[in-house]
Amino acid sequence: MKLIDVMKNLDIIDFVGEKTIEINGIAYDSRKADQGYAFVCIEGLKTDGHQYIPQAIEKGAKVLVVEKDVEVAPNIAVIKVKNGRKALSRMGANFYGNPSDHMRIIGVTGTNGKTTTTHLIKQILETNRVNSGLIGTLSYKILDKEYKASNTTPESLELHRLFHEMLINEVNTCTMEVSSHSLELGRVADVGFQIGVFTNLTPDHMDFHGSTENYKRAKTMLFYQTTVANIINIDDPYGNEIAEEIKRLSTNLIRYGVNKQADIYAENIQTSSKGTIFTLVTPKFSGEVKIKTPGMFSVYNALAAIGVCYALDFSFDQIKEGIESFHGVSGRFELVPNTGDHTIVVDYAHTPDALENVLKTIQGFAAGKIITVFGCGGDRDKTKRPMMGEIAGNLSDYCVITSDNPRTEEPQSILNDIEIGIKRTQCKYKMILDRKEAIREAVRISKENDIVLIAGKGHETYQILGNTVIDFDDKKIAQEILREEV
Incomplete structure (x- = not known):
């Protein structure tokens, strides 16, 4: 597709180059640029695409879409726009035929x-x-x-x-x-x-x-x-x-x-x-x-x-x-299959409202105690942590507070934030940083007719610790623990 067609309806501040050159593709990640590509520089929350212009050109990019003034070889077309993200959206729609x-x-x-x-x-x-x-x-x-x-x-x-x-x-x-x-x-x-x-x-x-x-x-x-x-x-x-x-x-x-x-x-x-x-x-x-x-x-x-x-x-x-005919979605109020008397529910509830909804639903049919295993994500909104602690405490008989995806935050500090809320309730609780051990503790103390809720990660098959991603699936971990009990 010719560049002039990719540029259609773009809000352009300035343009230098030839509009009739052929564009083979579009990239905003320099590693995905290729011969004859247009490279769109986006200022993100953590990095700035303008820093990767040399790498994109080395890969074969012939067009740059920028928000800042740049100096490049005269054979590189440069389109200056006010907003790189909006330009990427418009160009992507044009390139793929709307x-x-x-x-x-x-x-x-x-x-x-x-x-x-x-x-x-x-x-x-x-x-x-x-x-x-x-x-x-x-x-x-x-x-x-x-x-x-x-x-x-x-x-x-x-x-x-x-x-x-x-x-x-x-x-x-x-x-x-x-x-x-x-x-x-x-x-x-x-x-x-x-x-x-x-x-x-x-x-x-x-x-x-x-x-x-x-x-x-x-x-x-x-x-x-x-x-x-x-x-x-x-x-x-x-x-x-x-x-x-x-x-x-x-x-x-x-x-x-x-x-x-x-x-x-x-x-x-x-x-x-x-x-x-x-x-x-x-x-x-x-x-x-x-x-x-x-x-x-x-x-x-x-x-x-x-x-x-x-x-x-x-x-x-x-x-x-x-x-x-709908059988549900993975990690959304999903029962963990087992051959024993345990009732274990895995749910993605990671907001105060979602946690409250799922616990109130369980209260509606629980014949025994409700034991809740949950945490909160790191590098995310801290205000909801005590809220979720209080909700879990008010609607559960016992809680095990543990790590979710702590990311780059200190895991124990996240648990401490949650504890502020649960202390406002009469609920008994334990803090166990290791999520597998937290699930093990909940299963260990549960009796027939009790319900164990493992909340927060649902369908996720990983856990983010620092900058490392490890394999972690709540449902599989629970099944593994149940097998160990047999």
């Missing part, structure tokens, strides 16, 4: 529930023979191909490449998780969303956004990019605010919840350890729906997915078949 304009893109944003909701939507679509791609925390899926996820929402260049690959494989619908970071940083600025979904919002990523209001504002950006419908949880106070803000837009607004003032709601809700049954009510139809996961959070996830498929004119029977 693929999202030829697809049905469904974006799901919120603090909790994004992963399960996207998988539920995909299940309903595929049950009804719609080829559907998926982009999210666990992986990126195109038919039988699955790629390891680098971020919940990939960088814009990868995003447009994935959409392009989907179209080549005759996948014209994609459901994706849309993180607040991706919205704030412009990774999805050139994605043509048809439908947007808001699940809920609780304080998170305060180290990045600075305030809950900024966090909400970032989430709200999605709903100004949609063309068909916005599906909003109005039982969530922030969701209700967003619904009021965007109701003047031309897109169809569908409110969901368990409140009867919603357009789509659930009533007659019955939950147990085996799952949940509720009556679905919509403006067009109603009927009983069964889901295989327990808890109110599961009802909300189901309603979000139902709202999307309702907006796409699916019938009740089509929605019901898809929802009821």
Whole structure:
């Protein structure tokens, strides 16, 4: 593709070079640059792409996209822009033929529930023979191909490449998780969303956004990019605010919840350890729906997915078949298989709201004690640590506080932050830094009818200690410990 076509609709401050040269690819990582590439310099949180210009040119880059003045050989074209990330997004869309304009893109944003909701939507679509791609925390899926996820929402260049690959494989619908970071940083600025979904919002990523209001504002950006419908949880106070803000837009607004003032709601809700049954009510139809996961959070996830498929004119029977064939998502309220009497649940709950939801769900059917193993991530929002300690203490009979992904923080200092909150409760607890030993302790003290919750990492198969990544899978570790007991 010629450079002039890659540059289309780019906000250019200055340009030096030849616009008709052929561009073979785009890179923002100098290690991935190649002959005839355009190298986009991005100022990140930890590094500055401008530092790697010599390496990119050595690899064969013929075009530089920069935010700063640079001096290079005259055979290198230089495009100066105000924002490198926005330029990367626009150039990526141009290079891959604006693929999202030829697809049905469904974006799901919120603090909790994004992963399960996207998988539920995909299940309903595929049950009804719609080829559907998926982009999210666990992986990126195109038919039988699955790629390891680098971020919940990939960088814009990868995003447009994935959409392009989907179209080549005759996948014209994609459901994706849309993180607040991706919205704030412009990774999805050139994605043509048809439908947007808001699940809920609780304080998170305060180290990045600075305030809950900024966090909400970032989430709200999605709903100004949609063309068909916005599906909003109005039982969530922030969701209700967003619904009021965007109701003047031309897109169809569908409110969901368990409140009867919603357009789509659930009533007659019955939950147990085996799952949940509720009556679905919509403006067009109603009927009983069964889901295989327990808890109110599961009802909300189901309603979000139902709202999307309702907006796409699916019938009740089509929605019901898809929802009821869904078996859950790895690391989301996942029971650990074992041959003994132990009940162990692994869940990704790593925010105060998510931890509260999963513990309240367990309280709803627990016949014995609730033993909770959890920690908090390092180099992340510290304010939620005592909050999670207090929540776990109030809703558990015993807690084992341990390491999550401490990263470059001192692990014991993270546990100390959590302890501040748990001390406000009457809950007995123990602090064990080694996560495997913490799980072992919880299993050791559990009796028949007790439930052990291992929270915080869910699907993750690693632990980040300092700058080292080690293999660590909560479910496998629990199974290993159970085998040792036999």
